[in-house]
Amino acid sequence: GENVEQHPSTLSVQEGDSAVIKCTYSDSASNYFPWYKQELGKRPQLIIDIRSNVGEKKDQRIAVTLNKTAKHFSLHITETQPEDSAVYFCADLSGGYNKLIFGAGTRLAVHP
Amino acid sequence: DVKVTQSSRYLVKRTGEKVFLECVQDMDHENMFWYRQDPGLGLRLIYFSYDVKMKEKGDIPEGYSVSREKKERFSLILESASTNQTSMYLCASSEGTQETQYFGPGTRLLVL
Numbered sequence: 001g002e003n004v005e006q007h008p009s010t011l012s013v014q015e016g017d018s019a020v021i022k023c024t025y026s027d028s029a030s031n032y033f034p035w036y037k038q039e040l041g042k043r044p045q046l047i048i049d050i051r052s053n054v055g056e057k058k059d060q061r062i063a064v065t066l067n068k069t070a071k072h073f074s075l076h077i078t079e080t081q082p083e084d085s086a087v088y089f090c091a092d093l094s095g096g097y098n099k100l101i102f103g104a105g106t107r108l109a110v111h112p
Numbered sequence: 113d114v115k116v117t118q119s120s121r122y123l124v125k126r127t128g129e130k131v132f133l134e135c136v137q138d139m140d141h142e143n144m145f146w147y148r149q150d151p152g153l154g155l156r157l158i159y160f161s162y163d164v165k166m167k168e169k170g171d172i173p174e175g176y177s178v179s180r181e182k183k184e185r186f187s188l189i190l191e192s193a194s195t196n197q198t199s200m201y202l203c204a205s206s207e208g209t210q211e212t213q214y215f216g217p218g219t220r221l222l223v224l
Contacts, residue, residue, distance in 0.1 A: 043218060049212075099160060103154055105154050
């Protein structure tokens, strides 16, 4: 079936450093790729998404890149801050199904 | 501001009991979803619904059923709870398939 692989499962960085999380997907017809952030004890919330007709999207310190040929997409966080500490989930909306397939999550820890 | 609420934050049930988890959204969203969240497995889709009285199986529907009698309400039913259904259950809603999914606060279910 369709699946999304997410790496790394944990990531520890110093405040101010950059963090990169990568996801690969299997369905070449996938066309929508959101990223969700879940802080400890809270619900997941969308932070950024990208559609298959663009290769990159930025929102302040957050950016997402998409490589359709290689079937992977990445989340980039620059100038990390302690409040960026959370679990991040990637997802893709596979072309043949109207449902999101989520990655297993990346636990990001930003140390002051 | 979208609000998705779930009937319970914490629930303890016995093996074999019938369990009802309710989700209500106030934004007139067409789509509603039930996920379970387990460490290292991300968010796995149990069932989803595009419209009143419509339901579709997700990736792990076994042992669960759902009901959507009204647009704003989506119920998850565990017909006979088992210990392997101990998990965090998250409900979500969205306006469209390529739109933001808004999550509820989650119900942490413990089956003894």
